[in-house]
Amino acid sequence: MPRKSEYAKPTRSQKKKSDAKKSAAPSGKAEPSTVASSTRPWSNQEIAALLDRIGDILSILGENRFKIIAYQRAADVIEHSSRGVQDIWAGDPANLRAIDGVGEAIAEKLDELFRTGKMSYYEKIRAQVPEGLVELLAIPGVGPKTVAKFWKEFNITTLDELKHALEDPEKNLPGIGEKTIENLKQGIGTIGLHTTRVWLAVAFYFAQELMQELHQAAGASIQKISTGGSLRRMRPTIGDIDLLAVSNKPQTVIDAFVKLPQVREVLAKGDTKASIVAHNGMQADLRVLEPKNWGTALQYFTGSKEHNIRVRDIALKKGLSLSEWSYTRIKSGKEIFCETEEQVYAMLGMDWMPPELREASGEIEAALKHTLPKLIRFEDLKGDLQCHSKWSDGSATIREMAEGARARGLKYIAITDHSQGLGVARGLDPKRTREQWKEIDALNSAYDGAFRVLKSVEVEIHADGSLDLPDDLLAGYDIVLATTHSALNQSREKITARVLKAMHHPLVDIFGHPTGQLIGTREPSALDLEQVYRAAIETGTILEIDGTSERMDLTDVNARRAVELGCKLVIDSDAHNPDGFDDLHWGIAMARRGWITKKDVLNTLEWDELRKRLKRNL
């Protein structure tokens, strides 16, 4: 019988900062096991962690690097797939080949895993490498070659053994240089101090702070500055802050950067780039270049990595080598500089792609065919259909919320204070609800058409699928949002049946924050989203993108899948105070990352139009 910890969820290695989750189970300790007595559901997250782990083990074993990359790529694609890989499989390994990066070998291995709960290949290679070695890869600056050296030359197989050896390096680690020893000690000391991934909003505001600070310190030497990386692509979670600047005095800017008051540790510092770790644990990378390099550099630093690799591969086939510095004609060696990203893509016959699309998920093909979508923008939103007031757990009056929304260009909001049964958040009973309606009526009269407050509610869907409020009350609202907060750990069958029952209710207009995820805290529920999408289309229920930074629910790939199947969405802030409406920007980011255009988002309509689209009014 394997130890209990071996059944813990596999987690992807800390150093790679996969956006698996912010506060994942402690890395290294929970070595995934595929030896199960029976079959069970496997989440994409777990499958990705397993493939990643295989990649780690193979790298320590010194396997062919392209084989390792193949496992890592498959892991990446699976982690960000909108559909459950086990669902795609459906009992036939051939179905798995449709997944990018999954070929015959990985398909067969996953087939065995799903059928038997065991993957012999993983068990085999796992037995060849001491268990504690993989976690050594999490030490900054330590990669597979170094780990293999510890193991083969010094018989070190765990972090504790390495720490012990470092107490007397001359004796225990002969041939390792002095600086390397220092870096190892330092690196081990910072394990756990560096953040893994943070919410988009957290990274966004910290990046603003760093850029302002850098501007104060060296503004005269900076001609241009921009974010790059996952932050510019607006991913829901961010591994580090990537900054890019143009300067005629690069060294001045780099020097100023590593001396910013936010800096705790300098990881690297050279002529064109520097990496630091801030006191808050976030890493920040800065690259500094000349104006003539801006286009290629911004394209490079924005990524994603996989997007870059594919773009560079296409360039190669046209006889061009692309780097952050320039294109180079391979035959003549002639350099071609691009000052804008448009030029970089135009060289290859591609339209410019919004950064949000650059995830190697079809955007390159669309750019070549000139069929990129016209993505929704913040300015397209006319209203917000989820926000809270003092009547329940919000901190502002309805009027203050309305003014906050109006200041941001919106024309209507739905006040969705919680229903009572939740027992939390001072939910409204029918009596208080009718009092609230009077206040809303008065406010709307005062606005006299200039703004509209809608009577709404965030009604809890009970564990059995019934709603927390009686139908006669639900009928009195302008629009009703139904959500789940309790019993989110129900089985897939139970929670799906529960949600579908609510979606079939004629007075449920929107199903909000569908998976219930709280990034870094709570995993998405086991809800079968494919069934939810079908039910949404069948019943005319609208699905929500909740833009609160810890929710992002539906998230990018799920929203994309929903709309591809024909669902209609709304993008809401879930604001609890007037500034909370700014979270609509994160919701818009998810929609844009989901390739979504204005026509599929119903709160881009005026209320009079939107009202006609609600199933209660059909």
Place this chain on the structure above:
DNA sequence: GCCGTTTTCGGCCCGACTGTTTTCAGTCG
């Protein structure tokens, strides 16, 4: 291990920074 309007075999993106390997390997972005 994956993949294919130049290939079912032979490629697989490209460069910065670090340390000590005096000409480059390892790690990272």
